[in-house]
Every structure is written in structure tokens, then in C-alpha cells.
Amino acid sequence: MRDKIIIPSYLIPHFRSNHAGETGAVYIYKAIKMFNNDKKIKSFANEHFLTESRHLELIEEILDPQKRSKLILIWKIAGFFTGMIPSIFGKNFIYSTIFYVESFVEKHYEEQIQILKKKQQHNHLKKILIDLMGDEVSHKNESLENVSDLKFYHKFWGKLISSGSKLAVQISKKI
Numbered sequence: 729m730r731d732k733i734i735i736p737s738y739l740i741p742h743f744r745s746n747h748a749g750e751t752g753a754v755y756i757y758k759a760i761k762m763f764n765n766d767k768k769i770k771s772f773a774n775e776h777f778l779t780e781s782r783h784l785e786l787i788e789e790i791l792d793p794q795k796r797s798k799l800i801l802i803w804k805i806a807g808f809f810t811g812m813i814p815s816i817f818g819k820n821f822i823y824s825t826i827f828y829v830e831s832f833v834e835k836h837y838e839e840q841i842q843i844l845k846k847k848q849q850h851n852h853l854k855k856i857l858i859d860l861m862g863d864e865v866s867h868k869n870e871s872l873e874n875v876s877d878l879k880f881y882h883k884f885w886g887k888l889i890s891s892g893s894k895l896a897v898q899i900s901k902k903i
């Protein structure tokens with residue numbers, strides 16, 4: 729059996745927000761799968777859904793249930809709407825949504841990796857974060873390759889996503 733990975737207390741709020749975020753991510757793709765019938769999008773969403781489910785499982789392995797966010801239902805609903813709304817507007821909206829979401833997540837993980845690099849401890853945990861971030865970056869790049877045209881309304885939606893995600897991180901670090 730693998731040794732249980734210990735999360736230092738200063739990283740528990742971060743991991744609570746990671747858990748909330750990965751839960752949201754799973755629900756983004758659940759919604760896209762549900763509301764979009766395009767073949768290419770379906771396989772894109774299926775693949776990402778599997779990766780995000782793996783991320784969530786991994787975090788659930790190391791973050792005890794009592795340390796998780798109490799607002800998990802809200803993160804599920806928020807994720808679901810973040811996937812459902814662009815699905816109504818089509819491909820380009822979906823790809824740009826994923827681009828904005830993953831750009832945010834990349835920075836979010838990078839911050840934690842930097843904290844651990846500075847402290848020069850918890851290498852195993854740092855490796856986990858680096859792996860997670862690697863997947864998010866490839867999701868980001870993949871969606872960017874597929875965005876054909878970023879219009880002002882995509883950018884506006886992207887701003888909403890970034891500020892919504894920021895708020896969700898702040899809240900889920902606490903509750």
C-alpha cells in the first residue's frame with residue numbers, strides 16, 4: 729500500500745480549492761456532453777471528462793473528506809452552468825470557455841508549485857501539482873488550437889469566467 733501523502737497545513741486551503749475546482753471541471757464536461765451533439769466536441773469532452781475525473785479521484789485520495797469544501801453542491805452547479813451555457817452557443821464558444829477555464833487553472837496550480845519550490849519540501853506533492861498542471865496546459869492548448877475566432881463576446885465571457893473562478897477559489901479556501 730502506498731504511504732498516505734500528507735498535505736502541510738498551509739496548503740490545506742489551496743487543496744480545498746483544488747478539490748472544488750476539479751469537481752467543477754468534471755461538471756463542466758458533464759454538461760457539454762449532455763448539451764452538445766457535435767461529434768468532435770463529444771470526443772473532446774469525453775476525453776477531458778476522463779482526465780478531470782482522474783484529477784478529482786487523485787485529490788480525493790489525499791484530501792480527507794472533512795477538509796473538503798462544504799459548498800460542493802454549489803461548485804457542481806457552477807461547473808455545470810459553465811459547460812451548459814457555451815454549449816447552447818456552439819463550438820467556438822465551448823473551445824474558448826475551456827481555454828479561459830484552463831488558463832485560470834494553470835495559474836492557480838503554478839502558484840502552489842511556486843510555494844512548494846520556495847519551501848523546498850513536500851516533493852511528492854509538488855510532483856502531483858506539476859502533473860495536474862501539465863494536463864490543464866494541454867487542455868488549454870488543445871482548445872486554443874480549435875478556437876477559430878475570438879470575438880469580443882467570447883472575451884467578455886472569458887472575463888466572467890476568470891472573475892467567477894477567482895471568487896470560487898477565495899470562498900472554497902475558507903468554506
Ligand SMILES: [Fe+2]
Binds near residue numbers: 750753779783860864
Ligand atoms: Fe483538472
Ligand SMILES: [Fe+2]
Binds near residue numbers: 867
Ligand atoms: Fe482541465
